Amino acid sequence: MSKLPYTDFIDTLKSCSDDSSKNDVHEYMIDSGERVINFDSFSSKFLDKLYNVKDEIHTVDAICRIDGELFLIEFKNGQINKSKNTKTQISSKISNSLLLLQINENKNFVKNSSFILCYNLEKNPRRESFDLTKMQEKLNELGKIDIKEAPRFSLAKFESLYFNKVYTLTSKELSEFIEGKIFSCII
Template sequence: MNEPLCREEKKLMQVPELFEKHHSTLKKTSLDDSTSPVIYMSESEQEVVDFDAVKEEYKKKFCCNTGDARSCDALLIDNENIALIEFKNGKITDSKEKEKIRSKIGESLLIFNDLTGKNLSFDRAYVHFILVYNKQKNDKFETERVSSLNKFVDVLASKADDSYLLEGFKHYQFMFKNVKTINEEEFKNLVDNGRIFC
């Protein structure tokens, strides 16, 4: 990458060498190569850290079986906020998938805090979690989100800096500054308008 993850004039933290080593883009980290043809859930060239790669190297350092470890796909750092981003091309409402996402959240935050020397207080002040899902493959969840009842809930929630989340994910709000469950179109809109952290 041409620019550092955090500009010199204001840094939230010292960026670990392991983060600097695994520069990537939102597009590359959003790749689902288990499908044919392969699918990118984002076309953005926004610079991020490939957090899966960070996890692989981190786990090897501690002699763990990396196959057992889970992590979010991307880590985005700017001067005032940080986001752990997980891209899910498949069903997000399946109980097994939800459990995988939950373990990714916990393990990613533990790795992040260990490498940066930060703690949960820092995470609540600066770190966001964003789950980006495939709208077409989660039509039932999408329908629930846009129902008239949930539109009303979202209006109220927006005033409370909250949003409609995947069932069971409100629990993670105590760990992060903000938690979002959004589809790939909404994510594109946030990225294109520089509003990922809004």
């Protein structure tokens, strides 16, 4: 089977973060001109061109290399914890995306990539019901992970299952994370 090239699907991170679920209103989660592969567009064309399938498959919004590491990026502007359906959809997008990458590249990307879920903090506030600062200080003293870095929304399971690292970042945190890093659309 011939490989579908990614070059026709290069877009900006800003464009891939567009939440157009409110009809004609566009709300971007990040204002970044970094070039990425619009994986939603790629997956639709992939199924149509290579398999003559017109059905829509749910995949992550973008893929790219950041400082040489492959990242799958999903943007969620709505509430996540309120709906089990949303968590199931994220899980499905991850699985579908890894499968399409594997088919197109004839290469396994499990444990050879990382995942970023960029979420809306206002709609998904962090729980501060306990003294997070004191707990973080104690864990840092013990050499444990920083609590802020632990994936939210039950996504930690994917770190051991599919990815090297899973990040759940707000728009601001994602902007800080990518600042000064080198992006590539070569998979």
